[in-house]
Amino acid sequence: MEMEGGSSLGSGGAVQPISFPSWRQRVFYKFTQQNLSACKPALSPTLVITLFLLMGIAFVPVGLICLRASENVEEFVVRYDIECIPENYRGNKVAYIKDETISKRCTLSIKMLNHMKAPIYVYYELDNYYQNHRRYVKSRSDKQLLHGLQLNDISSCLPVESHNGLPVVPCGLIAWSFFNDTFTFHRKALNLSVNRKNISWKSDRDHKFGKDVYPFNFQNDTLVGGGKLDPSIPLNEQEDLIVWMRVAALPKFRKLYGIIEEDLDADELLTVHLMNNYNTYSFGGKKNLVLTTSNWLGGKNSFLGISYIATGCCSILASILFALIHVKNPRPQREPSCSVWSRKSSSR
């Protein structure tokens, strides 16, 4: 087809596809001749300088807004894993945590620094804890969490898949190492209620964890990992487990414990009764308790704000720099590279 078109054209002449009536054929013809109309943006100084300037102008305010949002978040972090060990066990923390006969009860007193508005999120924070370890990440069975004992193939849960010939529900290392410190808050001897409902993702409760799947044969081994589960409560209501099962990508992470739905005043004294059950001592991990408010950007994190401001400033600087170079050297006397080659050749 295009050959007929060709014979009607002069060779090398302007392309006038007269013989192509339809638009589509015309486009196809242009395509075959590599002649589709194209826009060729040029990296002109004006364009680049404006681009950098605009980027800077846009980034700095966004950065300021983000920084302000982050500043507005009130956050209170307290590390408790060291404090909660009695003086006489400080030398051998692992022995303390492993000894089940010793009570792990511990009381912390916190003095609030600033006023915190409800809702206040209570997180526990673990550091140097590798939920992203390959062996760990893989050791779960999403199907079992949804379908329970009906599912027989739980080999992905190795090494915690069955005990005494019976399958473990929920199986896998993640569930097995379930975090089991508990916190209760008191405010001037009054109990401060912490809402422990709806702390997990609704989608997880509805679609990932079965509502008639009950814990079975869980933590029955001689070697007990983390917390135990009430076998009478279905998995989709075990919200702490659901939260724990959402694996963190980084070795330092926070997981939601509950929500305090009352405002806390500045200088207010809070007493936290906690059960320091979870063993982070054997691998040098840290445990923090975090009380924080939240806003549209999330928790306290000045990273985005600062980076935006820094990037914005850099790009404004770059645009100024380019503008200066451009003004000083409007169209640099460029030599085609061939002259550069000849220079090189003479030096050889």
Place this chain on the structure above:
Amino acid sequence: MKRFVYINDDSSPISFCDNRVSNRKYTVLNFLPKNLWEQFSRFMNQYFLLIACLQLWPLITPVNPASTWGPLIFIFAVSATKEAWDDYNRYLSDKKANEKKIWVVKEGIRKHIEAQDIHVGNIIWLRENDEVPCDLVLLGTSDPQGICFVQTAALDGETDLKTRLIPSACVGLASEQLYKMKGVIECPNPDKDIRRFDANMRLFPPFLDNDLCPLTIKNTLLQSCHLRNTEWACGVAVYTGNETKLGMSKGIPEPKLTAVDAMIDKLTGAIFLFQLVVVIVLGFAGNIWKDTEARKQWYVKYPPEGPWYELLIIPLRFELLCSIMIPISIKVSLDLVKSLYAKFIDWDEEMFDHDTNTPSHAANTAISEDLGQVEYILTDKTGTLTENRMVFRRCCISGILYGSASGDALRDAELLNAISNNVPDVIRFLTIMAICNTVIPIKSNSGAISYKAQSQDEDALVNAAAQLHMVLISKSSNIIEVNFSSTALQYVLLDILEFTSDRKRMSVIVKDCQNGKIILLCKGADEAILPHACAGQQMRTYIDAVEQYAQLGLRTLCLGWRQLEDDDYNEWSHMFKEASSSVTDREWKLAEICQKIEHNLEILGVTAIEDRLQDGVPETIEILRRAGINFWMLTGDKQDTAIQIALSCNFISSEPRGQLLFLNGKNEGEVFRSLDRILRTMKLTSSEPKEVAFVVDGVSLEIILKNYKESFAELATLSRTAICCRVTPSQKAQLVELFKSCDYRTLAVGDGGNDVRMIQQADIGVGISGREGLQAARAADYSIGKFRFLKRLILVHGRYSYNRTAFLSQYSFYKSLLICFIQILLSLSSFSLFSGVSGTSLFNSVSLMAYNVFYTSIPVLTCVFDKDLSEKTVMQNPQILVYCQAGRLLNPSTFAGWFGRSVYHAMVVFLITAHAYADEKSEIEQLSMVALSGCIWLQAFVVALEMNSFTVLQLLAIWGNFGAFYVINSLASAVPSFGMYTIMFRLFRQPSYWITVILILGIGMGPVLAIKYFRYTYRSSTINILQQQERSGGPVYAMGLGSLESQLKSSETDMTPLSITQLKNRNSVFEPLLSDSPTATRRSVGSSAFDYLQAAQGRLSSSHSRNLKNN
């Protein structure tokens, strides 16, 4: 080794293979193993298979094995299907050929059997227009003289008719006798030489006496030829099946690998090594960390004692994690774009030859990039640079030059006068023109005579003779009928002393029926005829005439004749017969015998035939030379003609600007001295603004290629231009081999059968589908209609292909490295080194696979529409081709740039994601989607930044793909059983997601843009300058062009130093090719170089005259 074929003898003791033709590579049974074996002989495929197998081990695989197996099986299935389809088509065509019905004589009766059942020794009958089913020796034809005509187009591409005649022993046999004929043919074992068949036949009684009858290729009908203009013919099968000449010459040519492919392979190897280093380091670190730290981490529950291979597990996991460093998509993408490049060549209308209605065609779809990297073009002359449309222009008969005034001897009144006055020498001259040839006159029904000739020169001569009233009317096996001024003359053709490229002449011996005299008519090249002239003849005028014609670029032939005594002839004829029936060294023996009679010639005159230059040849050569491509002309023609053609097509410049050195000599010593002198001159003048070229002839070349290959290679690298005349096809191929051994990219262009070897040998073979048949075009990688299309083929198609592939391949590595580095960074986890080194994949299998095969592969494919400069600009500034030649867009240093970019982008993506999505947001699925989005955003903008022009398709692919990423992931987020259920919707609702992604984009692209802008504006290459001019519009563009050209001229017309340095500085990484090129001062030696020239020329003429005397 010989084979004996017993004609029509079914009880023959020796059995040869049957006539089943098989071109198939596979059978149904061996297809799978054989095809897989072939595919796995490539390194990349082995690598991917290894990775895919390792992934089957669930203990170490970071992702679902399907993410590798899927693409791998897809790739394999595609190429296997293609192979299978091709093979099936071959099977079908074989089957058609094998089941064709053929008439065969069996036990005295003619039977219809299938072609595959033909056996050696069977007598086969063919009708007009039948295809010959196997190699036959002709036994009988419908023609009483025993000749028949065949068309050998399928065999060698030549479309003219060729005569075939029955062996003398079979002359006069009636067709009934042929049924019962018995005999034996002694012939060589099967070979692939379609021009030789040295055999003997002996018929058994009662047919004839026991004489040995010689057989030549003239007595054969080869497989796949067609019988034409002959009612029937019959012959005995001598070679069958795959042992025929055609079958033997079939062979799969070696696949050509482009420089770009080689570079990509090299880079792949480097990445592989890098990967191994990463794997070993991380694997080692991971094992240490496991032993020191992970055992303490009770929640990981490492068993105290692992299996024996425990140490291997972590390294292997990293190997798998890093395996995506080598992109599996690159092969598919490259194959795809390469076939599109080829299609663009096929489609290109500016390379469509309107004269012959032939489009250009890329037979080899894999080597388009190489076109952009050509450094040397070796070109044939006749038919390639010239039109190969010969026209008789002038002649010199017994010292009188005709046609000098008007430029056309046919209209020269003086000549016409001489003819009408029956001047004997002129008549004889015309007679030779008319009958000393192998032309076949064909009389059409209307009585008009047309000529079928193998050689264009003969065609021109016969036609010219016809116009000068000497008309060749008919030619049967031994009677030639000529009509001169309406009187019919008859000649009995006694012998034809054929033309060979060694003899450079041909003669016929005829008996003049008018007076019964036997005469020898001879025509040939001057140096093959003049030395054999009889003593006492005045040679001067002829030598002058030859020289004069050659100066005008005309092809000359000398004509001579000699009367033979009957006794002499009979004696000679006996020897000739003997020689022509010898089975060994026949050609040489024949030449020897011919020599014995082709002497004492009376020279009649010289013919001059014009071969016009093709359109646009000088411009094409000019442009391509400005592009830094060096031209060598390899021709079988004589030195003077070659030089004249070279001058007229800008190949070399005339004296003040150019300088021509002659390399010649008769023996080793002379040649060596000449070579040495030229080499020195070349070195000295290489910095001079002069175009130095050298001329070498076939004889010297033979000596050089045998003894002084190294110095010649050095000379070849120094000289931009050379003319090799009188070279044989095998020398052409040897020269190509020489350039290849010096690591130059060579393109060979030719049009005839004598160029086929050169074309096949070269990195790129270009065939001109010209008048000498399609043989060259068939063997070539690219076939074009006209020489001038070469510039577009190289500058437009080659250049774009190279640029596009360079971008595509490096980008493919970049995007794979990017995702891989993010994985590695996660393993290193950035906070404290040597922590959690366990080989976890951040991304899930589906995302990884989609990223590699889909999101990042589709947009970049549209780089096939990218044009950095418009075609017009490229044509006007061909010197920018040097960027492609020197491989500046794809080499280790540019690759390092891409590598660095991928490291930088990986850091940006990972660090920003890790910090923005820290603490309570660090859920792994969420974080991985943020990182993946960051990558996709960066990809889209990197592609957009690196493209130079955007057509609708590119915009659609880049931004459509961008949108597709979100659509697909949203869909995946809607499926509850997927790991990423609801993730995308969550992210969409988080302002921090968008803020993070834009931050990644800003920080990732900012510096890239800044560097690109800075280099584009302040460190700009010629390409950049042209781009700027092109984009800033008309007037500036023109001015810029002018300045560029002045730039070019400022270095004076010295393309030589420019190009040499261009080549020298291909790039810093390559070994400089011409490192020892001299930089010495030159003025002082200029004159000495001239002396050499003088000396050389003197030597030439003296040797020439000595030549004449000696012989």
